[in-house]
Amino acid sequence: MATLKEVAHIAGVSIATVSRVLSNSDYPVSPQTREAILKVAEDVGYSPNRAARSLRTERSSLIGVILDNFSSQWAPIIIRGIQDVLHNSGYFTLVVNIPWEKYSQTDVVQDMLGHSVDAFVFVETWHPVSERREMLNNRPYVIVHRLFHQSDPHSIIPDEAHNSALVVKHLLKLGHKKIAYIAGDSDYFSSSQRLDAYLYTMRAAGFAIQADWIARGDWSIRSGYACAQRILAADIMPSAIVAANDGLAYGALLAVIDAGLSVPADIAIVGYDNNDISSMSNPTITTVTLPLFLMGQVAAENLLRQLQTDDCEFAEQLIPGQLIVRQSCGAPEGKDVYARDYLRATME
Numbered sequence: 001m002a003t004l005k006e007v008a009h010i011a012g013v014s015i016a017t018v019s020r021v022l023s024n025s026d027y028p029v030s031p032q033t034r035e036a037i038l039k040v041a042e043d044v045g046y047s048p049n050r051a052a053r054s055l056r057t058e059r060s061s062l063i064g065v066i067l068d069n070f071s072s073q074w075a076p077i078i079i080r081g082i083q084d085v086l087h088n089s090g091y092f093t094l095v096v097n098i099p100w101e102k103y104s105q106t107d108v109v110q111d112m113l114g115h116s117v118d119a120f121v122f123v124e125t126w127h128p129v130s131e132r133r134e135m136l137n138n139r140p141y142v143i144v145h146r147l148f149h150q151s152d153p154h155s156i157i158p159d160e161a162h163n164s165a166l167v168v169k170h171l172l173k174l175g176h177k178k179i180a181y182i183a184g185d186s187d188y189f190s191s192s193q194r195l196d197a198y199l200y201t202m203r204a205a206g207f208a209i210q211a212d213w214i215a216r217g218d219w220s221i222r223s224g225y226a227c228a229q230r231i232l233a234a235d236i237m238p239s240a241i242v243a244a245n246d247g248l249a250y251g252a253l254l255a256v257i258d259a260g261l262s263v264p265a266d267i268a269i270v271g272y273d274n275n276d277i278s279s280m281s282n283p284t285i286t287t288v289t290l291p292l293f294l295m296g297q298v299a300a301e302n303l304l305r306q307l308q309t310d311d312c313e314f315a316e317q318l319i320p321g322q323l324i325v326r327q328s329c330g331a332p333e334g335k336d337v338y339a340r341d342y343l344r345a346t347m348e
Contacts, residue, residue: 003046004018004019004022004046006044006046007022007037007040007041007044007046010040010044011033011036011037011040013033013036013037017029017033017037018037018041021033021034021037021038022037022038022041022046061090061091061092061118062091062092062093062094062115062116062117062118063082063086063091063092063093063094063117063118063119063120063121063303064093064094064096064109064112064115064117064119064120064121065079065082065093065094065095065096065120065121065123066096066098066108066109066112066120066121066122066123066125067079067095067096067097067098067122067123067124067125068097068098068123068124068125068126068127068147069097069124070097072124073275074124074145074290074292075123075124077292077293077296078123078124078144078145078292078293078295078296078299079093079095079123079296080293080296081292081293081294081295081296081297081298081299081300082121082123082144082296082297082299082300083296083300084293084296084297084300085296085297085300085301085304086300086303086304089300089304091118093121094112094115094117096108096111096112106135109135109136110135113137113139117139118139118140118307119139119140119141119142119303119306119307120136120139120140120141120142121141121142121143121144121299121300121303122141122142122143122144122146123144123145124144124145124146124147125143125146125147125148126147126148127148128148128150128152129141129143129152129154140303140306140307141154141303142154142155142156142299142302142303142306143155143156143299144156144157144295144296144299145157145158145292145295147188147189148189149189151316152316153314153315153316154302154314154316155316155317156295156298156299156302156316156317156319157295157316157317157318157319158190158290158291158295158318158319158320158321159318159319159320159321160190160193160194160197161193161196161197161200162197162318162320162321163194163197163272163288163289163290163320163321164193164194164195164197164198164201164242164244164272164288165197165198165200165201166288166321166323167242167270167271167272167286167287167288167323168197168198168201168202168242169201170270170286170323170325170329170331171240171242171268171270171329172201172205172207174268174329174330174331176239176240176268177207177239178207178213178236178237178238178239178240179198179202179207179213179238179239179240179241179242180213180214180215180231180234180238180240180241180242181195181198181213181214181215181241181242181243181244182215182216182217182224182227182228182231182241182242182243182244182248182249182252183195183214183215183216183217183244184216184217184218184219184244184245184248185216185217185218185219186216191244194244194272195214195244198242210234210235210236212230212231212233212234212235213231213234213238215227215228215230215231217244217248217251219244219245219247219248220247220248220251221247221248221250221251221254221277222251223248223251224243224247224248224249224250224251224252224254224255225251225252225254225255226251226255227248227251227252228241228251228252228254228255228256229255229259231252232255232256232259232261237267238267239267239268240267240268240269240270240329241256241267241268241269241270242270243269243270243271243272244272245271245272245273245275246271246272246273246274246275246277246278246285246287247271247275247277248271249269249270249271249272249278249285249287249328250271250277250278250281250285252269253269253281253283253285253328256269263283263328264283264327264328264329264330265330268286268328268329268330269285269286269328269329270285270286270287270288270328270329271285271286271287271288272287272288272290273287273288273289273290274287274288274289274290274321274324278324278326279326279339279342280339280342280343281328281339282339283326283327283328284326284327284328284334284337284338284339284342285326285327285328286323286324286325286326286327286328286329286331286334287324287326288321288322288323288324289321289322289324290321291319291320291321291322294319295319298317298319302317325337
């Protein structure tokens with residue numbers, strides 16, 4: 001492995017100058033010298049001794065990432081966004097999954113402190129970190145996509161109200177007035193936020209909502225199917241169904257088809273999340289993105305600001321998603337968005 005001394009010899013400069021450039025010091029070094037040192041370091045495969053640097057700077061360049069459920073379909077995308085920013089800034093992530101028991105988080109935090117992590121990221125956690133911040137030993141932290149109700153100024157979460165309203169407003173713009181809703185599991189605060197946005201948007205537009213147009217599922221395709229069956233049995237048939245996630249939307253689509261109706265000709269359907277099922281169904285499902293990768297990036301940027309200055313103002317950050325128009329809503333711009341196109345794109 002190449003050393004600082006070897007890099008300095010090849011570049012024709014002092015070891016101190018090489019150290020200043022490779023540690024990104026503020027010490028003035030000419031652009032030509034800096035470029036020459038960086039090229040030599042890359043050519044010889046120089047890798048800094050991070051353990052030694054940690055002793056000198058009291059920084060390890062390690063970020064502890066803690067999540068409650070590694071099998072979550074969303075967590076890996078969030079973590080990729082986090083790593084995208086942190087690795088480009090010279091940080092490495094130590095990712096640990098913890099059980100869901102109430103107090104297991106403290107043990108994991110203590111283990112990470114033993115590895116001298118500089119900061120923490122909590123991904124999709126049920127644990128209210130701010131209530132036990134003392135366990136972090138004054139390390140900076142952020143929470144991405146928290147799953148509990150308590151607000152936290154260090155949180156980065158989806159703008160559920162904005163995102164849910166996007167699909168409702170889209171249906172209203174298409175001329176729908178009788179819009180039903182399938183809500184998600186009530187244990188998740190995102191479920192109530194999405195339902196509230198539907199109710200607010202409909203009322204703001206001046207349209208009445210029938211009680212039997214609202215059903216609650218558990219996020220699954222099966223419950224979406226059952227909820228849609230109940231909605232289809234309402235005294236007045238709605239012309240559209242908004243589902244709180246794409247699984248519910250797909251279940252609703254199957255129920256409508258099984259009832260001998262057509263999507264979107266008889267009933268339009270929209271979802272939320274933009275996961276694979278919305279792209280591969282027939283018809284494909286109009287939805288709104290859950291901005292997971294962006295949330296991870298914003299969380300990492302927030303953490304870097306905390307690491308770089310002690311004087312940071314904190315506020316919960318709401319990240320908006322984007323409307324993805326496909327066939328299930330009946331909009332002209334979505335009619336030619338086929339599942340086969342999505343599959344071909346993923347195979348290239």
